[in-house]
Amino acid sequence: MEKEVQPFEFKQCVTVPKSTGKSAKNLRKLRQLLRRVTDESIIHHTCQYFSYGHVLEHTNGFAQWVAESLGEKALSEHLSNIDPYDFWSIEDLRHELLKAIDSRLQVPPRPRDAMGGDEFFFSEAITLVFPAHIRALNLAEFLIGIRYIDKSSIYYHFYEARIRLKGETDDFSKWFASSLANEGLADKIGSIDPFMHTLEEVRKHIVEIVEDEIKKTMEERSA
Amino acid sequence: MITEYTGIAPKGDLLLLQKLGEKLAGKSFLHINSTRLGGGVAEILQRMVPILKELGIEARWEVIEGDEQFFHITKKIHNALQGKAIKISREMWEYHFEVNRQNAERLSPEADAIFIHDPQPAPMVEFRKGGKWIWRCHIDLSKPVKNVAAFLKRYCEKYDAAIFSVAKFVMPMAIDQFIILPSIDPLSEKNRDLTGKEIAEATGRLYIPLDRPILLQVSRFDRFKDPIGVIQIYRMVKKYNDCILVLAGSPATDDPEGAAVLKEVKEFAGDDPDIHILLLPPDADRDVNVLQRVATIVLQKSLKEGFGLTISEGMWKGKPVIGGAVGGIPMQIIDGVNGFLVHSVEGAAFRARQLLNNAEMAKEMGERGRDHVRTNFLMTRQIRDYLSVWYFLEQGGKTILEL
Numbered sequence: 104m105e106k107e108v109q110p111f112e113f114k115q116c117v118t119v120p121k122s123t124g125k126s127a128k129n130l131r132k133l134r135q136l137l138r139r140v141t142d143e144s145i146i147h148h149t150c151q152y153f154s155y156g157h158v159l160e161h162t163n164g165f166a167q168w169v170a171e172s173l174g175e176k177a178l179s180e181h182l183s184n185i186d187p188y189d190f191w192s193i194e195d196l197r198h199e200l201l202k203a204i205d206s207r208l209q210v211p212p213r214p215r216d217a218m219g220g221d222e223f224f225f226s227e228a229i230t231l232v233f234p235a236h237i238r239a240l241n242l243a244e245f246l247i248g249i250r251y252i253d254k255s256s257i258y259y260h261f262y263e264a265r266i267r268l269k270g271e272t273d274d275f276s277k278w279f280a281s282s283l284a285n286e287g288l289a290d291k292i293g294s295i296d297p298f299m300h301t302l303e304e305v306r307k308h309i310v311e312i313v314e315d316e317i318k319k320t321m322e323e324r325s326a
Numbered sequence: 327m328i329t330e331y332t333g334i335a336p337k338g339d340l341l342l343l344q345k346l347g348e349k350l351a352g353k354s355f356l357h358i359n360s361t362r363l364g365g366g367v368a369e370i371l372q373r374m375v376p377i378l379k380e381l382g383i384e385a386r387w388e389v390i391e392g393d394e395q396f397f398h399i400t401k402k403i404h405n406a407l408q409g410k411a412i413k414i415s416r417e418m419w420e421y422h423f424e425v426n427r428q429n430a431e432r433l434s435p436e437a438d439a440i441f442i443h444d445p446q447p448a449p450m451v452e453f454r455k456g457g458k459w460i461w462r463c464h465i466d467l468s469k470p471v472k473n474v475a476a477f478l479k480r481y482c483e484k485y486d487a488a489i490f491s492v493a494k495f496v497m498p499m500a501i502d503q504f505i506i507l508p509s510i511d512p513l514s515e516k517n518r519d520l521t522g523k524e525i526a527e528a529t530g531r532l533y534i535p536l537d538r539p540i541l542l543q544v545s546r547f548d549r550f551k552d553p554i555g556v557i558q559i560y561r562m563v564k565k566y567n568d569c570i571l572v573l574a575g576s577p578a579t580d581d582p583e584g585a586a587v588l589k590e591v592k593e594f595a596g597d598d599p600d601i602h603i604l605l606l607p608p609d610a611d612r613d614v615n616v617l618q619r620v621a622t623i624v625l626q627k628s629l630k631e632g633f634g635l636t637i638s639e640g641m642w643k644g645k646p647v648i649g650g651a652v653g654g655i656p657m658q659i660i661d662g663v664n665g666f667l668v669h670s671v672e673g674a675a676f677r678a679r680q681l682l683n684n685a686e687m688a689k690e691m692g693e694r695g696r697d698h699v700r701t702n703f704l705m706t707r708q709i710r711d712y713l714s715v716w717y718f719l720e721q722g723g724k725t726i727l728e729l
Contacts, residue, residue, distance in 0.1 A: 115338045115341075115342075117338070117339075117342060117710065117714070119504055119505075119506065119711050119714045119715060119718075120493070120504065120505040121502060121503065121504050121505070122490070122493055122496040122503040122504070122505055124496065124498045124499070124503065126493075126494075143725060219469075220468055220469075220494055220652075222494070224493035224494060224496070226493060226505065227725070228725075229714065229715075229718050229724075229725050229726075229727065230725065230726045230727070231342065231714055231717075231727045231729060232726065232727070232728045232729065233341065233342055233345045233728070233729040234729075235337075235338070235341065236341070252337075252338075253336050253337050253338035254336075254701070255336075255338050256338070
């Protein structure tokens, strides 16, 4: 008997930022607070940064702030190069961020303070996850779904999943591999670099890859 | 009513609103502020309450009453919280409390969730009987007169949570504090789509020529909005690109400096026929909509700003925007992507020339701006966030909530 395919349930999420009440006006204070803020705050300024669609030259809130408010371009590049999904724990990620800041603090000149009102404000967020009421049982249905869903669903399955699944993969790749037994497709989706794309670009790439896969299957069948 | 937003607001926001509505259906939700008409808070509440009712929530909106002395005091408190050096005496605070006590007796503020908007009704929390109490602060508290903020804080800390518009406005307190950005209503008179006939009628009536690019700033005649700077920008641009300038604003009746600023602006503009200074009545929302739609570039060259929603209004109409990097403007403009953030008159003039000489770039920025507003600054998102905070409190403070 053929194994029943587990459907892919599209979900989406929204975050509502919550202030921690802590702010830093310079790099030393940022370092001091970074050591003791909650894991949720670190996640908010790194992983959840992507949900706001700010994919410019920075990849996290710390990198953006040191560049724009302190003029620390080299440190910003260093921080931007830290992949938050590359760590087993938020503690490790925190340690890497601190290491980058320390390497800057050890050399002159002394970094300047941010202008009043331009401090770094540590936040956290509450996250609400809810079904998009779209379910796919095969690739063709998945293609319609991925085209239709909101950007926040791409964020949930492609970015947030990496925290949920402890950096293993994203929800899409996981479903292609485990439910459709299509490791090749899973690898192609898994190789899209989350750092280098906006949510809409990620959607575009997934659509292209899945379309190619469907086309290939149809051609193979008719051959 | 909520169906009117289908195809305008993001699908996910509408879906989450429905989900939260299902969870909170039958519960009561009371909003209390200090005015039924005028100002952004009343504008949003007018639209929000019917939507909440449609979601099955028993929403109610009440307004506190007070005499002239009370509102004189609350204006002073408001200004002190925004940084003006003003002393609030013990007697004034006592009167503020007493009027709130009378209002609490009259309104019986009982509901499953009670949102108190701004400082005027903040002491109402002293009369809480049950439900979740949330203080919604719409004003800039980043540099308040310290003892005024400290006094207000005594009330605020009795709430279950507070909501601020921007992280830097947050007052350190031992309660949950959320950041919820303000929003615009895409279906309001100020933002809805207009017909060609409506646009032609208003531009004709206001004598706005449409034969050249239009630089527009809509704001009160207030020094913090830098209207003189905007005229300087126009003059710098005009040397290279023929254009007209429209400065449109309502008379600020509560601001004694307003008339003086308007006089200065008129004198500075001189007899240039291409500078149009329009004094619009406070309810001229459609005229503002028309001006934003016929503008080539929307400016908000403020030196100090609360949030500056005119930026979102301009973006919603697909216009490239140039804003001073102050207040909430940097939350709306992603520099170089959906507009330009500037720090000087010269910077603004340079960016305006860039946009006038590159129609393609201006168009792309306008499109990105509209998308940015659709995702982040529509009223449906704000209602969604309010309900999310309430639901979070109902769920005992769990940070990940599955619906």
